[in-house]
Amino acid sequence: MTTSLGGSADGDAPMIEGHIARAFDGALLALHLKIVEMGGLALDQAGEAMRAYEDWNLPAANRVMERERAVNAYDREIDRAQLTLIARRHPVGSDLRIIIAMSKMVGELERVGDEAKKIARVVIDDTGRPAGATARDAVHLGQLAQDLLRMALDAVDRLDFELAARVIPGDRELDVEYAAGLRRLLTRAMENPRGFEVTVKAAFVLKSLERIGDHARNLARHVLSMQAMDTEAQTPEPVPAQTQTPPEPSA
Numbered sequence: 305m306t307t308s309l310g311g312s313a314d315g316d317a318p319m320i321e322g323h324i325a326r327a328f329d330g331a332l333l334a335l336h337l338k339i340v341e342m343g344g345l346a347l348d349q350a351g352e353a354m355r356a357y358e359d360w361n362l363p364a365a366n367r368v369m370e371r372e373r374a375v376n377a378y379d380r381e382i383d384r385a386q387l388t389l390i391a392r393r394h395p396v397g398s399d400l401r402i403i404i405a406m407s408k409m410v411g412e413l414e415r416v417g418d419e420a421k422k423i424a425r426v427v428i429d430d431t432g433r434p435a436g437a438t439a440r441d442a443v444h445l446g447q448l449a450q451d452l453l454r455m456a457l458d459a460v461d462r463l464d465f466e467l468a469a470r471v472i473p474g475d476r477e478l479d480v481e482y483a484a485g486l487r488r489l490l491t492r493a494m495e496n497p498r499g500f501e502v503t504v505k506a507a508f509v510l511k512s513l514e515r516i517g518d519h520a521r522n523l524a525r526h527v528l529s530m531q532a533m534d535t536e537a538q539t540p541e542p543v544p545a546q547t548q549t550p551p552e553p554s555a
Contacts, residue, residue: 331385332399332403335382335386335403335406336406338378338381338385339382339406340461342379342382342410342413343409343413343460343461343523344457345371345374345375345378346413346414346416346417347416348371349368349416349420350419350420350449350450350453351450352367352368352371353368353421353423353424354423354442354443354446354450354513356424356427357424357427357434357443357446358439358443358446360433362428362430365425365428366424368420368421368423369421369425369428372421375417376414378413379413382406382407382410386403386406386407390403402530405529409526412522412526415515416516416519416520419512419515419516420516422508423513429505431502432502432505433502434502434505435492435499435502437488438489438502438503438506441485441488441510442485442509442513444481445478445481445482445513448481448513449478449514449516449517449520451474452474452521453516453517453519453523455467455470455471456468456471456523456527457520457523459524460523460526463527463530465531468525468527468528468531469528471520471521471523472521474517475517475520478514478517479514479517482510482511482514486510489510490503
């Protein structure tokens with residue numbers, strides 16, 4: 305994922321090109337780039353977990369479990385960087401709220417990693433491979449969730465407010481697909497009660513994918529909250545009306 309952060313025209317501090325017309329200092333820029341890196345890893349984890357489930361691939365599932373430590377390491381590293389930035393720079397107003405928004409983004413990405421781990425765990429536990437129709441429903445929902453997460457991460461990367469706004473209705477569409485997939489799963493379970501355990505595990509996978517979509521939506525909302533902060537920062541203070549002193553009465 306290529307970032308679209310660059311330098312300002314006069315060579316001053318880096319700025320977010322074409323989106324927020326205010327300079328980020330070096331520490332805040334570095335924080336943003338770390339979040340983008342973590343997002344790329346979280347997206348890879350979701351994709352690898354779904355490949356493991358689709359192919360019932362134990363090595364792929366194990367890779368997801370091993371890389372979960374890297375996701376958590378990003379979480380800790382960024383948390384320390386945020387605390388250091390606050391302690392050294394004492395940000396206030398919109399600067400502080402931007403750091404808080406970034407902190408919330410990290411939490412969403414960490415939870416995406418958790419959901420990927422849950423999907424991989426289903427393969428590792430190996431209570432039974434899902435039937436063709438059940439696997440196809442999961443793969444379809446998984447593709448929707450990954451596409452939505454990728455869109456949200458692109459919005460985070462470029463701080464693209466228009467793209468972020470498109471993620472939210474996309475999550476509603478994913479919720480509709482999740483509900484339909486769950487209904488089909490329950491219908492198949494009633495037709496074949498012997499596969500109850502496989503059905504339960506498949507329902508957990510569908511729920512994890514639905515939650516990944518929710519985290520993508522939340523990422524987009526945090527980006528949009530930064531747009532509101534920038535608008536606030538650029539709004540000039542109202543000029544108080546000057547009161548005129550009435551002229552002295554003539555003698």
